[in-house]
Amino acid sequence: MADESTEQDDRTEEPTQRKLDQAIEKGExxxxxxxxxxxxxxxxxxxxxxxxxxxxxxxxxxxxxxxxxxxxxxxxxxxxxxxxxxxxxxxxxxxxxxxxxxxxxxxxxxxxxxPLWTVEPLTPKxxxxxxxxxxxxxxxxxxxxxxxxxxxxxxxxxxxxxxxxxxxxxxxxxxxxxxxxxxxxxxxxxxxxxxxxxxxxxxxxxxxxxxxxxxxxxxxQRMTRREIKEEFKQTEGSPEVKAKVRQIRIERARRRMMAAVPEATVIVTNPTHYAVALRYERGMPAPVCVAKGVDALALKIREKAREHDVPIVENPPLARALHATVEIDREIPVEHYAAVAEVIGYVLRLKRRRA
Incomplete structure (x- = not known):
């Protein structure tokens, strides 16, 4: 009896809507x-x-x-x-x-x-x-x-x-x-x-x-703090599991992004922090961002670009602006058309000279 009294005293939290719905389903x-x-x-x-x-x-x-x-x-x-x-x-x-x-x-x-239809009150306990x-x-x-x-x-x-x-x-x-x-x-x-x-x-x-x-x-129907935490885990998922799933999604997105770097037309960089990979082909309405990153990820993008002879152009203001305004697999904003066109034009002229 003392344990039941202590457990009742611990029920200081107001019941959640899920708790109330479960009680109603049981006929309470x-x-x-x-x-x-x-x-x-x-x-x-x-x-x-x-x-x-x-x-x-x-x-x-x-x-x-x-x-x-x-x-x-x-x-x-x-x-x-x-x-x-x-x-x-x-x-x-x-x-x-x-x-x-x-x-x-x-x-x-x-x-x-x-009206409720339940056999819970008749279940032997x-x-x-x-x-x-x-x-x-x-x-x-x-x-x-x-x-x-x-x-x-x-x-x-x-x-x-x-x-x-x-x-x-x-x-x-x-x-x-x-x-x-x-x-x-x-x-x-x-x-x-x-x-x-x-x-x-x-x-x-x-x-x-x-x-x-x-x-x-x-x-x-009041609940203990432990019951609320357990219900949150059941409904929203464990924080550890959610963090793991988020990490897996980030890793998959990063691998897809790095796989797209060899197809880029140019890598616009700030030598120490930013890197934005752009792809442009004739007939496209505007260049598309295929990869971007900061610090360590930016370094990997540059290394991947060197491995596949993708031109790297240093333009710190443009690199920062593109990284802040454009998303992966999206066209660059209109306000950056002129600056990006100049960079891509320079890259295309450089390729023609090499050819």
Missing amino acids: VAKSQEITTLFVLGGFALAAMMTSGFTAERLLEGMTGFFANAHQVSEGAGHLFVMREALVMILIALAAPFGIFLVAGLIGGGIQHR LERINPVSGFKRVFGMEALVNFAKGLLKIAIIGALVAAILWAERARIDTLVQMEPSLLFVEVKDLSVKLLGGVLALFFFVAIGDALYQRFSWLKR
Whole structure:
């Protein structure tokens, strides 16, 4: 238990969206039972107002004749027939209210979260049969909070119902003397009044419980720093692996670039730092940069160029400008056309002289 408490204390970081999505997929959602109860009570009140007349008529029709002539019904098939007819009337009368209850309960559950299809809550887990975990579930802080919340809810709603009934005590005393047709009307009015008061109070209870359940759920989903690091590695990749992949990509690009140096027309250099390899052939709209580098890479480009007799022209301002503005396998910018044309022209004249 001490280890679990320590682990919970270490969960100081807010959960990531991935953590919340995984909890939802497992069926762990912030759900308030009070919200569902509120909708069920609202459905009951709606059913009482909408179907009370129809329900009362069906109940009276099914039960009045039976009770009025109960002494004349003999045992046997006749008795069973009368009972069956009365039961059918009662079921027909209660079908609409129960249908409204069912729809209200589904709405109360669905309004809190989208429908989920998962078997995770049904999967057997060893911690569920662990006596220590079971003791914590029964006598833990969450259980105590739910117990206190239930007592407080019962006390408040009970006090409200008692206050309403006490104010209607004179009216209630006359119910036993009323005819059945008037009795249903009085009971309906009294029920609607009770339900209205309970719903008004239960609305605030449900909102408060929903906020508490949301807070409690987020608290349970908190993560340790180690969990966040592990999740980052899983989603973004290990920094070591990413660095290795980046290094491999750089090496491959460098090999492709060095392989293109022998095809260059000229290498424009700053003798100590920069080297830019340009390729130009007749019919091309503009020269293309096939390789560039700084310091050690620039030295390798110059060495590769000497091995394949590629002309090297020293022009420090142009070399720096080209290195800063042109990318590999891209045409040089327009502002460098004149300077590069002069260099390439010089190289072509030099080749003609040698020929």
